[in-house]
Amino acid sequence: MKNNQLNQKQELEVAADVIEYLKERGVEGIQAACILKTSATHVENRLAAQVFFNAIQKALN
Template sequence: MENEKLTTAQELSVVVDVIEYLEGRGIEGPEAACILRTAATHIENQVAKKCFLVSMGKALNN
Protein backbone atom coordinates (compact mmCIF):
# COMPACT_ATOMS: atom_id res chain seq x y z
CA MET A 1 0.00 0.00 0.00
CA GLU A 2 2.98 2.28 0.53
CA ASN A 3 3.52 2.47 -3.23
CA GLU A 4 -0.02 3.79 -3.70
CA LYS A 5 0.70 7.06 -1.87
CA LEU A 6 0.65 10.25 -3.88
CA THR A 7 3.59 12.59 -3.77
CA THR A 8 3.01 16.08 -2.39
CA ALA A 9 3.19 17.48 -5.93
CA GLN A 10 0.53 15.01 -7.09
CA GLU A 11 -1.71 15.87 -4.14
CA LEU A 12 -1.41 19.58 -4.87
CA SER A 13 -2.13 18.95 -8.54
CA VAL A 14 -5.36 17.16 -7.62
CA VAL A 15 -6.38 20.00 -5.29
CA VAL A 16 -5.73 22.57 -8.02
CA ASP A 17 -7.80 20.54 -10.51
CA VAL A 18 -10.69 20.30 -8.06
CA ILE A 19 -10.55 24.02 -7.25
CA GLU A 20 -10.59 24.89 -10.95
CA TYR A 21 -13.50 22.51 -11.49
CA LEU A 22 -15.48 24.07 -8.65
CA GLU A 23 -14.67 27.63 -9.76
CA GLY A 24 -15.90 26.74 -13.26
CA ARG A 25 -19.25 25.92 -11.68
CA GLY A 26 -19.39 29.10 -9.60
CA ILE A 27 -18.34 27.51 -6.30
CA GLU A 28 -15.60 29.47 -4.55
CA GLY A 29 -14.33 30.45 -1.12
CA PRO A 30 -15.76 28.78 1.96
CA GLU A 31 -18.06 26.52 -0.03
CA ALA A 32 -15.15 25.17 -2.08
CA ALA A 33 -13.06 24.71 1.06
CA CYS A 34 -15.87 22.71 2.69
CA ILE A 35 -16.22 20.48 -0.35
CA LEU A 36 -12.45 19.84 -0.46
CA ARG A 37 -12.29 19.05 3.26
CA THR A 38 -15.31 16.76 3.08
CA ALA A 39 -13.79 14.89 0.15
CA ALA A 40 -10.45 14.58 1.96
CA THR A 41 -12.17 13.28 5.09
CA HIS A 42 -14.09 10.72 3.05
CA ILE A 43 -10.89 9.49 1.40
CA GLU A 44 -9.07 9.32 4.74
CA ASN A 45 -11.94 7.31 6.21
CA GLN A 46 -11.92 4.87 3.30
CA VAL A 47 -8.16 4.33 3.64
CA ALA A 48 -8.48 3.86 7.41
CA LYS A 49 -11.31 1.36 6.90
CA LYS A 50 -9.26 -0.61 4.36
CA CYS A 51 -6.22 -0.70 6.67
CA PHE A 52 -8.38 -1.79 9.60
CA LEU A 53 -10.04 -4.61 7.64
CA VAL A 54 -6.71 -5.87 6.29
CA SER A 55 -5.20 -5.79 9.79
CA MET A 56 -8.17 -7.61 11.28
CA GLY A 57 -8.02 -10.23 8.53
CA LYS A 58 -4.34 -10.83 9.25
CA ALA A 59 -4.98 -11.03 13.00
CA LEU A 60 -7.82 -13.52 12.57
CA ASN A 61 -5.80 -15.71 10.22
CA ASN A 62 -2.87 -16.01 12.65
Protein backbone atom coordinates in the same frame (compact mmCIF):
# COMPACT_ATOMS: atom_id res chain seq x y z
CA MET B 1 0.74 4.26 -5.75
CA LYS B 2 2.79 2.90 -2.88
CA ASN B 3 0.66 1.69 0.05
CA ASN B 4 -2.43 3.34 -1.45
CA GLN B 5 -1.08 6.77 -0.54
CA LEU B 6 -0.55 9.81 -2.69
CA ASN B 7 2.71 11.67 -2.44
CA GLN B 8 2.57 15.38 -1.64
CA LYS B 9 2.84 16.42 -5.30
CA GLN B 10 -0.06 14.15 -6.25
CA GLU B 11 -2.17 15.45 -3.35
CA LEU B 12 -1.60 19.04 -4.49
CA GLU B 13 -2.44 18.12 -8.10
CA VAL B 14 -5.70 16.50 -7.01
CA ALA B 15 -6.58 19.50 -4.86
CA ALA B 16 -5.83 21.87 -7.75
CA ASP B 17 -8.00 19.79 -10.10
CA VAL B 18 -10.90 19.82 -7.64
CA ILE B 19 -10.57 23.57 -7.10
CA GLU B 20 -10.57 24.17 -10.86
CA TYR B 21 -13.59 21.89 -11.29
CA LEU B 22 -15.51 23.76 -8.60
CA LYS B 23 -14.46 27.16 -9.97
CA GLU B 24 -15.74 26.24 -13.44
CA ARG B 25 -19.11 25.57 -11.84
CA GLY B 26 -19.19 28.86 -9.95
CA VAL B 27 -18.28 27.42 -6.55
CA GLU B 28 -15.54 29.47 -4.86
CA GLY B 29 -14.36 30.72 -1.50
CA ILE B 30 -15.55 29.16 1.75
CA GLN B 31 -18.03 26.88 0.00
CA ALA B 32 -15.28 25.41 -2.22
CA ALA B 33 -12.94 25.06 0.76
CA CYS B 34 -15.58 23.13 2.71
CA ILE B 35 -16.22 20.80 -0.23
CA LEU B 36 -12.49 20.22 -0.68
CA LYS B 37 -11.98 19.51 3.04
CA THR B 38 -14.97 17.17 3.15
CA SER B 39 -13.67 15.28 0.13
CA ALA B 40 -10.21 14.95 1.65
CA THR B 41 -11.65 13.72 4.95
CA HIS B 42 -13.80 11.16 3.12
CA VAL B 43 -10.78 9.82 1.23
CA GLU B 44 -8.69 9.69 4.42
CA ASN B 45 -11.46 7.82 6.25
CA ARG B 46 -11.84 5.29 3.42
CA LEU B 47 -8.09 4.69 3.36
CA ALA B 48 -7.96 4.30 7.16
CA ALA B 49 -10.83 1.81 7.04
CA GLN B 50 -9.11 -0.17 4.30
CA VAL B 51 -5.87 -0.34 6.28
CA PHE B 52 -7.80 -1.40 9.40
CA PHE B 53 -9.67 -4.19 7.60
CA ASN B 54 -6.46 -5.41 5.95
CA ALA B 55 -4.80 -5.58 9.38
CA ILE B 56 -7.76 -7.48 10.86
CA GLN B 57 -7.74 -9.91 7.93
CA LYS B 58 -4.02 -10.59 8.40
CA ALA B 59 -4.51 -11.08 12.14
CA LEU B 60 -7.29 -13.62 11.57
CA ASN B 61 -5.30 -15.68 9.07
